[in-house]
Amino acid sequence: MNLSLKSYSRARAVHVMLVYTGGCNGCDIEIVNCILSPKYDAEQYKVFLTWNPREADVLVVTGPVTKHVEEPLKAIYEAIPEPKAVVAAGACATMGGVYKNIHGDIPSEEIAGPVEEIIPVAAKIPGCAVRPEDVLSGVVAALPLLLNAK
Amino acid sequence: MDNNNKVTTQVIETEVPMGTIHSAALEPYRLRLFVEDEIVRDAELTIGVNHRGIERIMEGLPVEKANSLTEKICGICSNSHIWNSCLTAEKGLEIDIPPRAEYIRIIMGELERLHSHLLYLAHGSEVLGHETFSMRLFYIRETVMELLRMIGGNRVQYGASIIGGVRPRCELDEMRIQKLTEGMDYLEEKIGEFADRFVRDPMVISRISGIGAITKADARRLATTGPTLRATGIEVDLRRDMEQYEPFEFDVITQDTGDIKANLLMRVLEIPESIKIIRQAIKDLPEGKITNRSWEMQDTDIIRSYIEVPRGKLYHSYKIEDGRVRNSIVRTPSITNINTMEFACIGTHITDAQLAVVQCDPCFTCTDRAVQIVDHPLKKIKTV
Amino acid sequence: MDTSMIIISLIAVIGTLIVAFAVSVWLPGIERKFVQARIQQRVGPPISSPGFMAPIKFFFKQVMSPNSPMPKLYNALPLVTLIIVTLILLVTMPQMYFLGAFASIIAVVGLLKIEEIMYMFMGSLSKSVLSVNMPFPDRVKGAKHIDATRSFIEEVSTLRAFRLIAFGSFPLYIALFVPVAMAKSIYLADIVGYQQLNGPILFTVAGVIGAIVYFIGSMILLNEYPFAIMKTKADVIEGPYLEYMSKYRAYTYITRGLLIFVLASLFTTMFIGIPPNILSPGILITIAVAIIFSILMAVMSAFSPVFTFRQFYPVVAATSILGVLAIVASFL
Numbered sequence: 001m002n003l004s005l006k007s008y009s010r011a012r013a014v015h016v017m018l019v020y021t022g023g024c025n026g027c028d029i030e031i032v033n034c035i036l037s038p039k040y041d042a043e044q045y046k047v048f049l050t051w052n053p054r055e056a057d058v059l060v061v062t063g064p065v066t067k068h069v070e071e072p073l074k075a076i077y078e079a080i081p082e083p084k085a086v087v088a089a090g091a092c093a094t095m096g097g098v099y100k101n102i103h104g105d106i107p108s109e110e111i112a113g114p115v116e117e118i119i120p121v122a123a124k125i126p127g128c129a130v131r132p133e134d135v136l137s138g139v140v141a142a143l144p145l146l147l148n149a150k
Numbered sequence: 151m152d153n154n155n156k157v158t159t160q161v162i163e164t165e166v167p168m169g170t171i172h173s174a175a176l177e178p179y180r181l182r183l184f185v186e187d188e189i190v191r192d193a194e195l196t197i198g199v200n201h202r203g204i205e206r207i208m209e210g211l212p213v214e215k216a217n218s219l220t221e222k223i224c225g226i227c228s229n230s231h232i233w234n235s236c237l238t239a240e241k242g243l244e245i246d247i248p249p250r251a252e253y254i255r256i257i258m259g260e261l262e263r264l265h266s267h268l269l270y271l272a273h274g275s276e277v278l279g280h281e282t283f284s285m286r287l288f289y290i291r292e293t294v295m296e297l298l299r300m301i302g303g304n305r306v307q308y309g310a311s312i313i314g315g316v317r318p319r320c321e322l323d324e325m326r327i328q329k330l331t332e333g334m335d336y337l338e339e340k341i342g343e344f345a346d347r348f349v350r351d352p353m354v355i356s357r358i359s360g361i362g363a364i365t366k367a368d369a370r371r372l373a374t375t376g377p378t379l380r381a382t383g384i385e386v387d388l389r390r391d392m393e394q395y396e397p398f399e400f401d402v403i404t405q406d407t408g409d410i411k412a413n414l415l416m417r418v419l420e421i422p423e424s425i426k427i428i429r430q431a432i433k434d435l436p437e438g439k440i441t442n443r444s445w446e447m448q449d450t451d452i453i454r455s456y457i458e459v460p461r462g463k464l465y466h467s468y469k470i471e472d473g474r475v476r477n478s479i480v481r482t483p484s485i486t487n488i489n490t491m492e493f494a495c496i497g498t499h500i501t502d503a504q505l506a507v508v509q510c511d512p513c514f515t516c517t518d519r520a521v522q523i524v525d526h527p528l529k530k531i532k533t534v
Numbered sequence: 535m536d537t538s539m540i541i542i543s544l545i546a547v548i549g550t551l552i553v554a555f556a557v558s559v560w561l562p563g564i565e566r567k568f569v570q571a572r573i574q575q576r577v578g579p580p581i582s583s584p585g586f587m588a589p590i591k592f593f594f595k596q597v598m599s600p601n602s603p604m605p606k607l608y609n610a611l612p613l614v615t616l617i618i619v620t621l622i623l624l625v626t627m628p629q630m631y632f633l634g635a636f637a638s639i640i641a642v643v644g645l646l647k648i649e650e651i652m653y654m655f656m657g658s659l660s661k662s663v664l665s666v667n668m669p670f671p672d673r674v675k676g677a678k679h680i681d682a683t684r685s686f687i688e689e690v691s692t693l694r695a696f697r698l699i700a701f702g703s704f705p706l707y708i709a710l711f712v713p714v715a716m717a718k719s720i721y722l723a724d725i726v727g728y729q730q731l732n733g734p735i736l737f738t739v740a741g742v743i744g745a746i747v748y749f750i751g752s753m754i755l756l757n758e759y760p761f762a763i764m765k766t767k768a769d770v771i772e773g774p775y776l777e778y779m780s781k782y783r784a785y786t787y788i789t790r791g792l793l794i795f796v797l798a799s800l801f802t803t804m805f806i807g808i809p810p811n812i813l814s815p816g817i818l819i820t821i822a823v824a825i826i827f828s829i830l831m832a833v834m835s836a837f838s839p840v841f842t843f844r845q846f847y848p849v850v851a852a853t854s855i856l857g858v859l860a861i862v863a864s865f866l
Contacts (some may be wrong), residue, residue: 006594012580012587019171020178022199025515026225026306028176029269036276037288038576043566046583051173051771053663054600054779068199069178071669072170081779082596085630098222099202099593104210104474108203129225129306166690167681169668173767180672184679187842188693194678196670277768279759280841285574353760353838356845500690501842504768 001146010057010083014047014146015137017056017080021073021115023097024064026129027090031060034132047139053079057146061115064092064099064131070112077119083149085122085142088115089135094124103109162192166500174277174504177514182277183495183503190503191496193495195488201516208468208478213239213447214313216475220466221307223480224516226269228307229262230459231480231516234466236311242453242470243313245445249436251315252394254322257330257431258301258310260424264337266460267417267424270511274414277508278357283348290340301328315441327432334425345418353523355411359384362494363409364505372493373486376462377416378510382408388458397434398427447473459483461511482516542813543629549812554623557821559586560793561828569832583780585791589784597750600777601661608659612623612778612785615652618645619789623790623796628809631723642800645709646755649793653764656774664771690722691773697843698754701850702761706751713746713804715864722803727832729807736805740864745805747857749830752797754850756790759835765838793833798824 016035020028035042035049042049050056066071077086090095093115098109113123115121122145125138162184170178178199185193204223208216217239220233233255240247272287295305301320304306310320322330348354364374369382379386380403387402389395397503403439406414447470454467468475487510494506562585571578602608622645624630631637661667665687668828673680713735715722735741754761765773775786799820803809806823808816841849 005590009587009590010594013591015588020176022178022202022306023515024222024225024228025177025513026228028308030261032176032667033288033776036272036281036285037292038285038574039289039292041576041578043571043579044218044577046579046587048579048588049585052776055783056779064202066199066202066671068201069170074161075663075667075669076171081598098219099204099207102215102219103207104216106206106209108201108207110527129304131305162679162682165674165679165684166687167665167668167684168687168769169664173771180668180670180674180677184682192678194672194704196672196677240629265773274786275839279762279766279768280838281570282574282836285576289575315836353845357839357842411684499842499844501763501766501769501840 002011010147014139014143015050015056016042016047016056016058016060017076019024019059019061019073021061021063021069021091021093021121022066023090023092027062027092027127030129030132031062031089031135033057034135036038036115037132040132040136042136044138045136045140047136053077054081056080057084058142059084059086060089060135060139061086061093061119064096064111065113065115065118066110067084067112070118073118083146085145086115086119087123087125088121089130089138089140090123091126091128094126097128152213162186162401168504170315174508176273177512179512180515181504181507183500184499187381190495190498190500190504193492193503195492195507197450197488197514197518200515201520202518203520205298205478205480205519208475210474210476212473213470213475216468216478217311217313218309219462220480221309224513225306226261226266226513227459227461227464227482227516229310230457230464231466233259233308233311234455234457234459236313238453238455238466238468238479239313239455240468241455242450243448245314246441246442247315248438248440250438251442253431253435254316254320254440255311256394256398257428258298258320260427261294261298261301261433263424263460264421265298267421268294270417271414274366274505276510277505278354280354283344283354286344286410290337290344293333293336297330300329302402308382312441313446314443315439319442320441322432322435330428330432334428338425339419339424341421342446348418358410358414358505360407360500361410361498362509363407364490364494365408368493369408369490372489374490374510375486376460376482376511377420378413378487379462379489381405381412388456388463392457398430400424404409410505410509413511452477460486461513461516480519482513484511484513487512488517508510540747541699544812546626546813547629550627550810550817551620551623552702553812553817554795554810555788556793557824558710558795559589559788561585561629561791561794561824562787564825564854565828565832570836573833573836578846585787588706589787592779592784592787594783595780597780598817601663601780602659602777603661604659608656608777610801611652611659612782612789616789616792618649619792619796622647622649623792623799623810624720625690626800626803626809628723628726628811629723633831634721637713637722639710639722639725640720640772642722643710645705646703647699650695650703650755651785653695653774654692654699657688657695657780658776660777661686662688662776664776665846679814688768688774691764691770694770695774698764700736702754702846703751704850705747705857706755708861709744709748709751710800712740712747712857712860712864715861716740720808725804726807726809734806738864741805743856743860743863745852747860748801748805749827752827753831753834755797756793756831758831760838760841761846762840763842763846768840794828795824796831798864801827 268291275283468478563581
């Protein structure tokens with residue numbers, strides 16, 4: 001394993017930014033639980049929360065991306081410096097969830113698609129809503145992409 | 151400190167917009183504050199990101215599927231939507247619910263009120279800047295989430311109610327009742343300790359007293375609903391009129407001042423009332439089955455149903471045609487509270503304005519619907 | 535002065551600087567793990583992560599051009615702040631006392647002032663995407679007050695930094711003048727010399743009050759909770775630092791740790807009489823005071839919300855009055 005200062009330091013301090021793109025809020029609360037609740041405490045795994053895209057390494061996106069938030073999501077993604085990884089959390093972010101795939105007579109026209117149609121995704125976390133344990137393992141699964149990038 | 155309720159300057163100079171993606175916003179909304187020397191003179195809140203077209207998707211779905219779809223409208227108030235949707239169908243098709251199922255539904259409804267109020271307090275503490283209180287509250291909230299997972303199967307969005315009663319999985323046996331009782335004891339003790347600590351802290355009290363106050367007359371004019379209305383002193387709680395709540399005895403809490411401190415105390419004091427209701431429900435749980443499967447589908451007219459959810463009055467309506475849902479409307483309490491949020495910001499400092507918005511317990515994911523503007527009965531009707 | 539003395543002085547200065555940097559990278563970690571995580575009843579990150587590993591990680595990130603009208607000036611400011619904070623440490627070292635007026639309390643106060651003004655420059659040059667430039671259709675037909683001037687949230691933060699400079703720095707500066715009043719001289723050499731003869735100022739009545747005022751003043755200077763109105767998460771997110779990335783952000787992280795150490799070492803010089811000098815065992819006391827400072831600040835910040843100006847003005851006024859009392863007491 002390549003243990004240079006670069007990959008060692010990238011593994012010891014991971015900054016995560018959350019973006020809510022119009023979902024039902026269930027996954028958002030579970031992820032906030034993961035970071036702010038002493039029972040699941042993500043900081044012990046060296047994962048810190050930030051609200052500034054310039055400081056982030058990993059972007060966690062929840063919700064099916066609605067048309068109003070497509071541009072802000074792209075703007076935030078462009079603002080993150082390399083190396084970066086995107087994690088799509090929840091059924092809505094991975095495949096559109098209930099809103100894109102189920103309808104009666106009229107389909108919904110507000111969804112711009114799951115996250116991977118707008119920005120490239122490195123890890124997907126299933127669940128409706130995601131479990132906090134799965135969120136942590138999803139963020140850790142996206143790490144190898146960061147560690148050995150240029 | 152007095153709230154400056156009228157915009158005294160006619161010319162607004164500076165606008166500070168806080169975007170859809172912001173650290174104090176639990177949901178994506180856009181808040182434009184019009185300030186003069188860091189005091190807010192006017193505010194405008196724009197939602198629209200969360201519009202996913204729920205009513206459009208529901209048109210033509212079979213009734214059982216439409217009920218489970220309404221649960222996905224919101225993650226915090228998920229049980230309220232599915233409960234009200236099932237009540238609408240049962241009212242229209244005239245189905246009798248077994249009493250044990252009614253009690254279990256009430257237990258789930260009150261557990262949801264507990265977790266929603268604890269989340270509100272934790273989020274409010276975080277916007278105040280007090281990370282320690284926020285973490286303590288999230289830790290207390292974990293007990294409620296584990297109880298929900300035990301009964302319903304999932305922490306969020308568990309789908310307990312179905313037409314005719316409750317799902318077979320939500321049966322309460324000895325072990326579950328034991329765990330429920332232990333959970334309620336633990337919660338009562340911890341929330342009592344927290345409330346003591348909270349009202350004695352001079353730094354927190356100086357930050358929240360007198361800020362963002364709404365008077366009784368303003369609340370009536372702006373059509374506020376829910377605990378925000380009760381915090382101004384008007385005693386209106388739909389649970390008093392719902393027939394499901396008749397066997398239970400509880401108090402309706404009100405406060406006087408309508409500011410942030412009153413709103414936070416409202417939720418803190420409503421938690422022991424919910425614990426009281428759950429304890430009564432566990433003690434008097436009637437025997438019998440929990441699902442009534444002997445009902446028939448018929449065509450009905452528009453059926454309307456109102457219940458009281460943690461944030462106010464919830465309204466569902468649809469009509470059933472050939473086993474499918476038509477013309478559904480979902481109207482959540484937060485849509486009337488938007489005006490209250492904009493009003494409560496006026497006269498406060500910018501940092502307090504975010505707190506004044508959060509005090510009215512916004513849940514915009516529930517709220518985002520298409521709105522039809524009816525100008526005047528004789529003029530044209532426009533749809534947005 | 536002969537060559538060997540110059541070489542020894544040079545080694546002492548460089549050695550003390552290295553010790554200062556080496557200790558200051560651990561201070562944010564100690565704050566986060568041993569104090570705040572314990573109070574919040576959770577495990578917390580390892581000690582090296584917030585202060586040591588995070589800047590190193592930032593050095594290896596891509597450098598993009600920040601959203602700013604003058605990007606090169608904006609990017610140069612964190613390094614300037616780091617140099618100024620190092621200069622404060624430098625002038626308090628005994629090997630530098632030959633500089634005369636540059637090694638006096640006036641120089642220290644002036645350098646601290648420049649450090650505060652840096653926030654104003656940073657805030658006015660930062661135009662991030664998180665407020666005005668967010669591509670959301672909100673100025674549409676029917677919106678309120680379409681012709682108002684839009685201001686970025688960093689500009690709000692700049693105004694707050696200006697207020698902090700105007701009155702928020704009173705407690706620290708008044709506390710710095712308590713040893714001056716007791717030693718009757720503004721030169722650091724005289725203040726240290728006075729304490730070698732008469733014992734530390736900390737053990738007198740005026741010294742105790744002055745130390746408390748100094749502590750609160752340094753919390754205001756470091757923008758710790760509850761005085762974090764310039765960078766509160768509730769409205770301005772991060773304030774002036776919003777557009778910094780990669781190595782410039784690493785400089786801001788390093789500057790923060792170093793500033794805690796420098797304020798603690800200034801306290802040891804002025805109130806205990808031990809200047810930072812690697813050639814004497816007093817350096818251990820400087821390091822111990824730095825660790826105690828960060829623990830006390832973390833305890834205070836874990837138990838308090840953010841103060842708005844409604845609470846800020848009275849606290850600053852009360853602390854300043856206390857400081858003036860300390861100076862009066864030092865004349866008696």
